[in-house]
Amino acid sequence: MALKNNRLKTNQAGAFYVDSSCIDCGSCWQIDPKHFARKENNSYVHTQPNGKKEVHKALLALLDCPVAAIGIQEKISEVLSNDIFPILVYKHLSGDVYYCGWSSKRSYGASSWLILRPEGNILIDSPRWSPPLAREIRRMGGVSQMFLTHRDDVADHALWAKAFNCERWIHKEDADAAPEAEKLVLGIDPLLIGKTLKLIPSPGHTAGSIVILLGEHRQILFSGDHLWWNPEKEVLVASKRYCWWNWSEQLKSVQRLLDLDVKWLLPGHGHAHMFKKGEWKKALEKTLRFHKIITD
Numbered sequence: 017m018a019l020k021n022n023r024l025k026t027n028q029a030g031a032f033y034v035d036s037s038c039i040d041c042g043s044c045w046q047i048d049p050k051h052f053a054r055k056e057n058n059s060y061v062h063t064q065p066n067g068k069k070e071v072h073k074a075l076l077a078l079l080d081c082p083v084a085a086i087g088i089q090e091k092i093s094e095v096l097s098n099d100i101f102p103i104l105v106y107k108h109l110s111g112d113v114y115y116c117g118w119s120s121k122r123s124y125g126a127s128s129w130l131i132l133r134p135e136g137n138i139l140i141d142s143p144r145w146s147p148p149l150a151r152e153i154r155r156m157g158g159v160s161q162m163f164l165t166h167r168d169d170v171a172d173h174a175l176w177a178k179a180f181n182c183e184r185w186i187h188k189e190d191a192d193a194a195p196e197a198e199k200l201v202l203g204i205d206p207l208l209i210g211k212t213l214k215l216i217p218s219p220g221h222t223a224g225s226i227v228i229l230l231g232e233h234r235q236i237l238f239s240g241d242h243l244w245w246n247p248e249k250e251v252l253v254a255s256k257r258y259c260w261w262n263w264s265e266q267l268k269s270v271q272r273l274l275d276l277d278v279k280w281l282l283p284g285h286g287h288a289h290m291f292k293k294g295e296w297k298k299a300l301e302k303t304l305r306f307h308k309i310i311t312d
């Protein structure tokens with residue numbers, strides 16, 4: 017629980033605050049960039065929410081925070097039910113995509129996603145175990161498969177697998193993080209699961225990182241920690257600073273994604289982004305040019 021006495025000085029005065037227990041996971045400003053931002057390895061409230069809609073958004077961030085570092089120190093009228101997650105973020109021909117919320121400290125606050133499909137729902141990375149979330153997911157048809165993008169984002173996979181009897185997939189190189197996983201991805205060749213879901217091994221951030229592609233056209237890419245969007249600089253980020261395994265392999269993995277037709281990038285950390293037709297390739301080329309992998 018956030019403590020008023022530990023309120024960070026960077027917060028704007030007002031009802032909402034972030035305290036010093038923040039682990040800098042970025043979930044709050046991913047959900048609600050209008051009120052939360054990052055500064056000096058912490059997040060803070062840069063602008064207090066105003067009105068019912070804005071307070072609702074800030075409360076979502078509060079509920080999602082993996083370490084309960086967001087607090088309220090004044091009375092507010094809005095109340096948020098804890099069954100608010102998952103939240104629909106995108107309707108795609110190949111399945112509706114929901115943000116699960118309930119970020120886990122064990123996954124360093126990484127995002128997880130639920131895809132609703134007639135052939136069986138999919139969980140991408142593991143949220144914190146949460147009975148209200150499990151109830152909602154059960155109401156939506158449960159989970160038949162869980163794909164883990166890499167070793168860092170496995171959180172409570174065992175509890176979710178037990179609850180839904182779902183099959184877990186992880187790359188062999190990261191499998192020690194989820195040794196009970198029923199299915200292993202091998203090597204670097206993309207693996208088609210059904211007609212519209214593709215697992216693309218993308219070693220670099222970790223040896224067993226994979227990204228997950230939904231759809232044949234105007235796709236959604238679940239990128240784990242391989243890539244994310246920086247809205248201030250308007251660039252796709254592959255981060256050397258947060259590369260735990262092999263930076264040159266990570267850049268090769270980035271290059272292998274050039275020919276995709278991505279519309280939405282949904283990362284584990286950092287900002288999501290929508291690309292207009294043709295923009296994905298240009299953005300990726302810009303990133304590869306910056307890292308001197310390609311030249312003009």
Ligand code: SF4
Nearest residue numbers: 038039041042044081
């Ligand atoms: S969600 Fe919580 S831990 Fe994560 S950056 Fe925001 S305040 Fe910090």
